[in-house]
Amino acid sequence: MKKHAEPRTYSKPGKFGKYGGQYVPETLMEPLRALEEAYNRFSRDPSFKKELAGWLDDFAGRPTPLYLASNLTRHVGGARIYLKREDLLHSGAHKINNTLGQALLAKKMGKRRIIAETGAGQHGVATAMACAALGLHAEVYMGSEDMDRQKLNVYRMKMLGAKVHPVESGSKTLKDAISEALRDWVTNVQDTYYLLGSVVGPHPYPTMVRDYQSVIGKEARKQILRQEGKLPKAIVACVGGGSNSIGIFHSFLHEVDVDLYGVEAGGESLSPGQNAAPLVAGREGVLHGMMTYVLQDEVGQVQTTRSISAGLDYPGVGPEHAFLMTAGRAKYVTVSNEEALEAFESLSQLEGIMPALESAHAISYAMKLAKSLGTKDSIIVNLSGRGDKDLEIIAKHLPR
Amino acid sequence: MPNTSHDDDRIEAKFGELRGLREGALIAYLTGGDPDPKTFLANSTALIEGGADIVEIGIPFSDPIADGPVIQASSMRALSNGTTPLRILDMIRELSTEFPVPFVVLSYYNPILAMGLGRFLQKARESGVDGIVVPDLPVEESEEFRNLSLKHNVDTIYLAAPNTSRTRLRTVLDKSKGFLYLVSLYGVTGPRDSLSPQALEAVRAVKSLARGKIPVSVGFGISQPEHVSAVIQSGADGAIVGSALVRIVGNHLDDPSDAETQLKKTVQSLKEATRLSSN
Numbered sequence: 182m183k184k185h186a187e188p189r190t191y192s193k194p195g196k197f198g199k200y201g202g203q204y205v206p207e208t209l210m211e212p213l214r215a216l217e218e219a220y221n222r223f224s225r226d227p228s229f230k231k232e233l234a235g236w237l238d239d240f241a242g243r244p245t246p247l248y249l250a251s252n253l254t255r256h257v258g259g260a261r262i263y264l265k266r267e268d269l270l271h272s273g274a275h276k277i278n279n280t281l282g283q284a285l286l287a288k289k290m291g292k293r294r295i296i297a298e299t300g301a302g303q304h305g306v307a308t309a310m311a312c313a314a315l316g317l318h319a320e321v322y323m324g325s326e327d328m329d330r331q332k333l334n335v336y337r338m339k340m341l342g343a344k345v346h347p348v349e350s351g352s353k354t355l356k357d358a359i360s361e362a363l364r365d366w367v368t369n370v371q372d373t374y375y376l377l378g379s380v381v382g383p384h385p386y387p388t389m390v391r392d393y394q395s396v397i398g399k400e401a402r403k404q405i406l407r408q409e410g411k412l413p414k415a416i417v418a419c420v421g422g423g424s425n426s427i428g429i430f431h432s433f434l435h436e437v438d439v440d441l442y443g444v445e446a447g448g449e450s451l452s453p454g455q456n457a458a459p460l461v462a463g464r465e466g467v468l469h470g471m472m473t474y475v476l477q478d479e480v481g482q483v484q485t486t487r488s489i490s491a492g493l494d495y496p497g498v499g500p501e502h503a504f505l506m507t508a509g510r511a512k513y514v515t516v517s518n519e520e521a522l523e524a525f526e527s528l529s530q531l532e533g534i535m536p537a538l539e540s541a542h543a544i545s546y547a548m549k550l551a552k553s554l555g556t557k558d559s560i561i562v563n564l565s566g567r568g569d570k571d572l573e574i575i576a577k578h579l580p581r
Numbered sequence: 582m583p584n585t586s587h588d589d590d591r592i593e594a595k596f597g598e599l600r601g602l603r604e605g606a607l608i609a610y611l612t613g614g615d616p617d618p619k620t621f622l623a624n625s626t627a628l629i630e631g632g633a634d635i636v637e638i639g640i641p642f643s644d645p646i647a648d649g650p651v652i653q654a655s656s657m658r659a660l661s662n663g664t665t666p667l668r669i670l671d672m673i674r675e676l677s678t679e680f681p682v683p684f685v686v687l688s689y690y691n692p693i694l695a696m697g698l699g700r701f702l703q704k705a706r707e708s709g710v711d712g713i714v715v716p717d718l719p720v721e722e723s724e725e726f727r728n729l730s731l732k733h734n735v736d737t738i739y740l741a742a743p744n745t746s747r748t749r750l751r752t753v754l755d756k757s758k759g760f761l762y763l764v765s766l767y768g769v770t771g772p773r774d775s776l777s778p779q780a781l782e783a784v785r786a787v788k789s790l791a792r793g794k795i796p797v798s799v800g801f802g803i804s805q806p807e808h809v810s811a812v813i814q815s816g817a818d819g820a821i822v823g824s825a826l827v828r829i830v831g832n833h834l835d836d837p838s839d840a841e842t843q844l845k846k847t848v849q850s851l852k853e854a855t856r857l858s859s860n
């Protein structure tokens with residue numbers, strides 16, 4: 182693997198090599214500029230940083246532990262497997278790191294109406310929580326298909342005070358929810374803040390969301406050095422839009438001896454429409470304001486995705502991942518539905534931890550990888566969320 | 582004004598001709614291949630026979646973020662019958678061989694990228710396309726695209742919005758060719774009952790910067806003859822009507838010949854509203 186790519190080589194703000202950018206309707210250029218300016222200002226402001234750190238610690242429950250999964254390690258027989266326990270955060274997933282950061286920013290910008298998209302409902306719930314805590318009004322777009330699949334999260338959002346808008350257009354899933362949120366933003370630019378849930382969309386979102394999620398890697402790096410006395414051999418994280426993975430990768434990007442693995446949803450197979458693996462099975466394109474890898478047909482129509490984990494069900498991916506892959510710095514692989522379910526079962530029974538189905542993809546690949554490494558090595562898996570939200574689906578596949 | 586042959590710069594020539602007649606341009610939009618190729622060709626012919634000065638054809642995209650429900654639905658109809666960019670360009674070729682009006686294509690960026698920028702523009706030009714609008718390609722991202730468009734003689738029509746800053750507006754005006762597409766409102770495409778409060782102010786602001794260097798056409802939400810005459814009277818060089826026409830197509834899926842009649846009648850009354858002298 183070539184490992185020369187570093188953030189320093191990014192050509193200009195918002196571009197990761199040729200990827201990223203701002204491919205948006207003209208009406209959004211001005212609000213994106215204002216957002217970038219506000220973000221740059223507040224990201225350097227010590228009082229903002231202190232306030233956000235307070236929310237992350239006291240409200241969300243940071244720092245999260247780095248846990249040595251010793252039973253799993255023994256079972257696999259290879260490298261020591263550490264779990265970065267984002268599943269222990271309030272809301273049950275890493276998404277809250279980003280929603281707190283952006284909601285606080287929105288508040289400083291004087292915006293009171295917050296819109297967001299959600300697929301599985303995790304980002305919607307995390308947005309609703311952050312908005313309730315900060316006294317903001319949240320409206321969440323969610324595909325009507327997804328609303329049927331994730332009824333409990335719809336209820337959670339409503340109980341937290343958010344308004345949920347069903348999206349009936351296109352494939353009625355996450356990609357259409359993002360499109361609909363963008364349409365709302367174009368219409369209500371003056372008073373509305375769009376709180377995007379992953380490292381996708383036009384600049385500055387991929388950079389801003391990455392920065393808010395980087396807390397994962399910053400903690401993990403300190404923790405592994407303290408616990409192991411050296412850096413890990415590899416980092417493994419699942420990739421939907423790519424926010425938990427970029428969040429943990431970032432502190433290790435310059436450590437060329439640390440291998441970075443992003444795990445995409447292999448679904449049923451790698452044939453069109455049967456997976457959600459744009460980096461492995463897609464090609465370059467423009468979707469939702471960014472140049473990146475996209476699952477699409479020969480004439481550039483975006484394909485529908487299918488994965489057992491709704492949180493990975495997106496035909497695009499954060500542009501920084503497209504860059505890290507083409508530059509050879511990170512490697513992207515897939516794990517199938519079936520393998521993810523097996524990993525879910527293993528982690529539940531060996532460690533007493535039920536991972537989110539998204540995170541189960543990372544666990545599955547990490548188990549394979551650990552086996553191929555020596556017992557003196559260690560790897561870190563980002564356990565991005567807990568599995569409670571998925572139990573209904575899992576029970577159908579793994580009856581007891 | 583550049584020297585215009587019949588083939589090149591037909592859009593600017595059209596605006597010049599209309600200026601002489603004290604008329605604004607009526608730019609009429611339909612989604613290519615909606616609801617099927619045959620009906621689409623007949624409907625496009627109806628637009629031209631009704632008096633459209635420029636015909637704008639949309640290439641349907643799976644994720645049209647700048648479009649409201651009417652054009653979203655038309656895109657879905659077109660895609661579900663297998664419409665592809667190449668088939669639309671072929672249909673434009675048929676139309677442009679028969680009728681002398683300028684043709685503008687509207688496409689999101691991804692279908693263009695998928696074909697390859699150069700190949701798309703060359704095909705477009707060969708099919709009689711005079712200009713292109715890419716709603717998700719702001720000037721900042723379009724240097725290569727613009728250079729290739731210049732090379733292939735396809736006008737790049739950029740958009741300006743009510744919140745476009747004066748500095749950006751200068752750049753956008755400078756880079757646009759054919760005309761500038763002024764978005765009249767905050768929002769997506771879709772017929773509106775009344776003109777947006779920002780529309781006329783935006784027209785005057787943009788016209789004062791454009792200083793006759795490039796025509797300015799106003800679109801989004803324009804659905805009635807009153808809207809057309811209001812924007813033309815406040816100085817716009819053209820009015821773009823899309824969703825109001827596409828809605829007619831969508832409302833007559835069972836009786837396509839009725840759609841033709843209605844489209845022609847609607848375009849006639851919209852065109853009438855562009856005539857300054859008769860207003």
Ligand SMILES: Cc1ncc(COP(=O)(O)O)c(C=O)c1O
Binds near residue numbers: 301422493566567
């Ligand atoms: C637990 C969990 N992990 C991962 C993801 C995927 O998102 P990302 O790739 O942005 O981390 C989600 C999205 O909903 C999630 O809920």
